[in-house]
Amino acid sequence: MHTEDDMGGTGTGTDTGGAGTPARGGAERPGPEAADPMVSVRDVVRTHGDGPAAVRALRGVSFDVPRGELVAVRGRSGAGKTTLLNLIGGLDRPDAGRIVVDGVDLAGLGEKRMARLRRDRIGFVFQSFGLVPVLTAAENVGVPLRMRKVPWREREERVDLLLALVGLREHAAQRPGELSGGQQQRVAIARALANRPSLLIADEPTGRLDARTRETVMDLLRAVVDGEGVTVLMTTHDGDLQARADRVFELRDGLVVEDGAPPEREAGTPPREADGA
Numbered sequence: 001m002h003t004e005d006d007m008g009g010t011g012t013g014t015d016t017g018g019a020g021t022p023a024r025g026g027a028e029r030p031g032p033e034a035a036d037p038m039v040s041v042r043d044v045v046r047t048h049g050d051g052p053a054a055v056r057a058l059r060g061v062s063f064d065v066p067r068g069e070l071v072a073v074r075g076r077s078g079a080g081k082t083t084l085l086n087l088i089g090g091l092d093r094p095d096a097g098r099i100v101v102d103g104v105d106l107a108g109l110g111e112k113r114m115a116r117l118r119r120d121r122i123g124f125v126f127q128s129f130g131l132v133p134v135l136t137a138a139e140n141v142g143v144p145l146r147m148r149k150v151p152w153r154e155r156e157e158r159v160d161l162l163l164a165l166v167g168l169r170e171h172a173a174q175r176p177g178e179l180s181g182g183q184q185q186r187v188a189i190a191r192a193l194a195n196r197p198s199l200l201i202a203d204e205p206t207g208r209l210d211a212r213t214r215e216t217v218m219d220l221l222r223a224v225v226d227g228e229g230v231t232v233l234m235t236t237h238d239g240d241l242q243a244r245a246d247r248v249f250e251l252r253d254g255l256v257v258e259d260g261a262p263p264e265r266e267a268g269t270p271p272r273e274a275d276g277a
């Protein structure tokens with residue numbers, strides 16, 4: 001059983017090992033059972049606005065995101081994808097239903113604890129990158145570390161590792177305006193991984209990118225999952241990207257209509273082993 005104090009512990013940021021190594025199940029962060037899903041959503045309802053103008057964005061959504069997988073949510077514009085991600089990321093609250101992230105029931109968290117959960121366990125990547133224009137790539141990646149008051153030396157090392165992970169070490173001193181769209185999104189992913197989140201939430205991370213750059217960003221997200229053990233939950237309209245996910249859910253009119261069957265793969269690409277262990 002962990003208390004909310006486990007979330008803000010300074011003891012979680014001591015190793016300088018793998019760039020995005022999540023602290024899950026390890027000694028340093030007592031957490032949920034490894035077999036528990038990273039995200040569990042049950043009967044979640046969210047209505048925007050009220051009265052005749054009310055929009056029932058989610059009408060009773062249930063699904064799980066298993067640990068260590070790349071899960072994609074698809075669905076037409078307005079289907080409720082962003083609403084769902086915002087709820088899971090603790091940026092919004094459901095009207096009904098239950099959301100558990102990394103063993104923590106979000107309903108039990110006040111604003112402060114929710115903010116700490118977001119900071120320490122969840123990384124966010126948005127379609128619009130969201131980088132600070134006046135900061136260099138390295139400084140942008142370091143922002144979450146500054147917020148946690150990580151000492152300068154440790155911060156520099158971690159930023160360097162993260163930039164290497166996303167293949168942008170040579171571009172550390174450039175500002176977002178001096179980087180391509182794909183490079184900016186890679187900086188945003190590095191920043192999202194800074195605090196070693198258990199879960200990376202990405203809302204249309206490739207929405208603004210051309211086909212080739214989309215591939216690069218998808219390669220990186222796959223590497224984050226396969227190499228760093230981070231769980232990724234993303235939305236995308238792109239069928240090619242969905243094909244590279246471990247699981248795809250479809251949202252339609254506020255309901256999950258397709259329950260995560262792994263998508264078809266290109267010939268020659270072996271499916272990931274279903275691990276029951």
Ligand SMILES: Nc1ncnc2c1ncn2[C@@H]1O[C@H](COP(=O)(O)OP(=O)(O)OP(=O)(O)O)[C@@H](O)[C@H]1O
Pocket residue numbers: 048049055056057075076077078079080081082083084
């Ligand atoms: N803050 C809000 N106030 C009122 N209605 C909203 C709000 N946010 C979302 N909605 C409505 O809720 C529904 C779901 O929106 P949402 O943004 O979750 O869809 P989406 O699947 O992410 O779409 P897209 O693919 O265009 O990003 C839409 O009908 C939208 O108009």
Ligand SMILES: [Mg+2]
Pocket residue numbers: 081082083203
């Ligand atoms: Mg959206």
